[in-house]
Amino acid sequence: MNDELLIGIDFGTSTIFVSKYDFEKKDAVQVENMGAYGRSNIFDNVIYIEGDKKYIIGETKRFLTDPLNYFHDIKRHVTNDNKRWRVPNLNNREVTAKDISEMIFFKIKEKIESNFGGKKISGAVITVPYAYSDKYRKRIKESAERAGIPVIQLVEEPVAAAISFGIFNDEVQNNKKENIVVFDLGGGTFDLTVFQFEKSDKQHAKIEVLNTGGHQELGGKDIDKLLSERFRKEFLQLEFSDITNDQERAEVQLGLLELANDTKEELTHSNDSDVFKSVTVNSQRTLIEKNFIRTEFEELLKRNNFIGKIEESLQTAIDESGLEVSEIDRVVLAGGSSAIPIIKRTIRDFFGFEPEAKKNLGELVGHGAGILAGLSKDKSLHYEIIRKTSKSVGISLGNKFQPILRKNSRYGEISSSYLINIENLKDADELVIYFYEGDSVKIDQCERIGKATIKTGEFSAQRVYLSLYRDEKSGELFFKFYKDNNKKEIIVSKKIESLD
Amino acid sequence: MNDQTREALLIINKTIDNRKKRLFYAIDSFQIQDNWNMTKIRDEYLLIIEKHFSNIIDEIVRTISTGINSLNEKHIYRELLNIFNRFLKSIGIYTILIAKGEKVDEAKWKLIDPQICGECSTNDKDLKDIIKEVLSLPYMVDDNRAVLNGKAFFWSVK
Ligand SMILES: Nc1ncnc2c1ncn2[C@@H]1O[C@H](COP(=O)(O)OP(=O)(O)O)[C@@H](O)[C@H]1O
Numbered sequence: 001m002n003d004e005l006l007i008g009i010d011f012g013t014s015t016i017f018v019s020k021y022d023f024e025k026k027d028a029v030q031v032e033n034m035g036a037y038g039r040s041n042i043f044d045n046v047i048y049i050e051g052d053k054k055y056i057i058g059e060t061k062r063f064l065t066d067p068l069n070y071f072h073d074i075k076r077h078v079t080n081d082n083k084r085w086r087v088p089n090l091n092n093r094e095v096t097a098k099d100i101s102e103m104i105f106f107k108i109k110e111k112i113e114s115n116f117g118g119k120k121i122s123g124a125v126i127t128v129p130y131a132y133s134d135k136y137r138k139r140i141k142e143s144a145e146r147a148g149i150p151v152i153q154l155v156e157e158p159v160a161a162a163i164s165f166g167i168f169n170d171e172v173q174n175n176k177k178e179n180i181v182v183f184d185l186g187g188g189t190f191d192l193t194v195f196q197f198e199k200s201d202k203q204h205a206k207i208e209v210l211n212t213g214g215h216q217e218l219g220g221k222d223i224d225k226l227l228s229e230r231f232r233k234e235f236l237q238l239e240f241s242d243i244t245n246d247q248e249r250a251e252v253q254l255g256l257l258e259l260a261n262d263t264k265e266e267l268t269h270s271n272d273s274d275v276f277k278s279v280t281v282n283s284q285r286t287l288i289e290k291n292f293i294r295t296e297f298e299e300l301l302k303r304n305n306f307i308g309k310i311e312e313s314l315q316t317a318i319d320e321s322g323l324e325v326s327e328i329d330r331v332v333l334a335g336g337s338s339a340i341p342i343i344k345r346t347i348r349d350f351f352g353f354e355p356e357a358k359k360n361l362g363e364l365v366g367h368g369a370g371i372l373a374g375l376s377k378d379k380s381l382h383y384e385i386i387r388k389t390s391k392s393v394g395i396s397l398g399n400k401f402q403p404i405l406r407k408n409s410r411y412g413e414i415s416s417s418y419l420i421n422i423e424n425l426k427d428a429d430e431l432v433i434y435f436y437e438g439d440s441v442k443i444d445q446c447e448r449i450g451k452a453t454i455k456t457g458e459f460s461a462q463r464v465y466l467s468l469y470r471d472e473k474s475g476e477l478f479f480k481f482y483k484d485n486n487k488k489e490i491i492v493s494k495k496i497e498s499l500d
Numbered sequence: 501m502n503d504q505t506r507e508a509l510l511i512i513n514k515t516i517d518n519r520k521k522r523l524f525y526a527i528d529s530f531q532i533q534d535n536w537n538m539t540k541i542r543d544e545y546l547l548i549i550e551k552h553f554s555n556i557i558d559e560i561v562r563t564i565s566t567g568i569n570s571l572n573e574k575h576i577y578r579e580l581l582n583i584f585n586r587f588l589k590s591i592g593i594y595t596i597l598i599a600k601g602e603k604v605d606e607a608k609w610k611l612i613d614p615q616i617c618g619e620c621s622t623n624d625k626d627l628k629d630i631i632k633e634v635l636s637l638p639y640m641v642d643d644n645r646a647v648l649n650g651k652a653f654f655w656s657v658k
Pocket of ligand 1: 012013014015185186187188189219220221261264265266268334335336337338339340361362
């Protein structure tokens with residue numbers, strides 16, 4: 001029996017979850033004791049840097065006592081090119097989000113390997129958001145590799161969720177094409193993915209991503225805010241800014257958010273919640289005391305258009321997939337906030353049937369990553385995954401974005417060609433073309449992701465045709481220049497250069 | 501007993517009432533998964549009970565502490581806290597001492613949660629990991645584990 005250490009890492013925005021492939025069970029199982037002190041398996045994606053190669057992960061305490069050596073929300077910063085920090089405990093060395101990710105991966109590796117008696121990780125699959133462009137995917141991959149983790153591949157979070165859900169669910173029949181929606185509402189983001197899924201048995205499956213959508217900034221934290229605002233207005237009758245003492249204000253704000261979070265989660269399984277807390281405001285004790293019923297909570301979500309946004313996103317995601325609502329066979333829930341009854345009801349009313357939650361909602365993605373890690377070594381597994389480009393890629397025409405490779409083009413599919421006129425360039429000139437990624441017609445709403453540099457001498461033509469495609473396996477972007485519009489004669493074909 | 505003390509007692513009662521409901525719900529909905537062995541079941545069960553217990557202790561200690569800090573009937577609140585701690589001790593939950601000015605080592609860090617603090621900033625690097633003020637003590641159970649972490653202000657080195 002193969003006993004290699006193959007792992008899946010869900011490197012989430014707020015939390016991390018690690019699984020390990022079990023060759024006997026042909027399934028991924030959670031790796032335990034990964035959190036800082038407790039017995040938690042899902043732990044906060046935060047790090048405290050004590051010194052060179054001395055890190056504590058998953059523990060939020062140092063935020064208050066040593067904020068300059070403490071980092072959170074790192075995954076959000078991975079997409080920021082300019083962010084740098086000086087770390088006092090590293091002799092004020094300047095670090096990027098990529099460096100900090102590397103430290104987190106270093107510690108993850110150390111913990112996993114000590115959990116398994118010092119055995120080395122022989123391969124890992126790491127999850128990334130579907131919308132991450134190459135640039136950021138590369139950053140995540142390299143930071144793990146520099147930490148000493150051999151990366152088998154990256155996998156998009158919803159793809160991992162679909163694998164976890166589809167493969168081990170006996171209700172998903174063999175040899176039947178199913179259209180599946182993964183509905184992932186977490187703490188800060190909302191991701192919708194439409195798939196076509198077909199398996200012939202547990203070892204053979206085909207997964208095609210039809211469309212991705214959702215909302216970059218919508219999640220459980222927004223609900224906590226709405227509810228805490230509600231409590232503030234009803235019981236304190238003052239603005240937070242009216243609380244003069246800094247410490248008291250921070251305590252009240254945090255206290256109300258905690259109370260809101262508590263109440264929200266209780267209303268998931270109970271029809272009402274006895275809200276009770278005493279807070280001290282301007283040295284006066286105030287009691288927050290109320291029997292809060294679920295319908296009132298639901299009204300709040302409706303009135304503030306939280307539900308409306310969910311419905312809109314669902315409609316757009318299905319429309320863009322090219323399917324009719326009636327063609328969707330299943331909806332799979334992921335993410336902690338998907339457990340909320342009115343959210344489930346909204347989904348049910350939209351599709352006309354109940355959504356399903358098979359696994360612990362927070363573990364679905366990491367579980368899928370672990371299965372994929374196993375797939376790489378366990379030759380009995382054959383999954384084919386057809387991915388699609390999540391945002392259009394193109395060039396700038398003044399202030400306008402000109403898409404060339406369109407959203408939802410398959411990986412491997414070569415775009416139609418776009419005419420570029422190079423009449424004015426001399427032979428010795430270099431032609432530099434920048435590539436952008438986005439959903440907008442305005443270039444400043446899109447993101448510059450790479451470039452191509454070509455010696456014009458190579459062209460020997462005044463008009464050339466440009467096509468783009470993504471490598472079928474890695475998803476990396478390539479460009480091709482043709483002499484003609486029929487894509488017959490290739491002049492150059494290369495990988496897009498990164499801007500890093 | 502004055503009105504404030506009466507009110508504090510009322511809050512304590514209500515807190516217990518309020519949290520009791522949640523504890524019972526959590527115990528009711530405790531589910532054993534197929535692949536759990538005895539140790540795992542024990543751990544998971546304890547985890548739930550501890551979480552809710554710590555919540556009750558937390559609210560009560562907080563209520564009493566506000567009394568000790570801001571009102572004139574300090575001695576009554578001190579006594580209340582003593583009674584409460586004695587009761588907890590009789591069921592196996594005890595406190596350990598942490599003190600102002602103490603430098604916290606890695607083992608103790610596990611037992612203390614630093615609190616948001618308005619006037620704790622300092623440039624003095626020697627004050628790293630040093631307690632500026634103790635707010636409440638860690639509450640422990642038999643095998644040296646905290647059911648409820650202590651709370652303290654720490655110096656925050658900028
Ligand atoms: N039972 C529940 N009812 C309502 N919301 C929940 C419940 N459990 C967790 N949540 C919420 O889910 C969010 C966390 O989602 P999760 O998917 O774990 O995180 P991530 O942000 O990393 O995707 C939090 O806002 C949390 O309050």
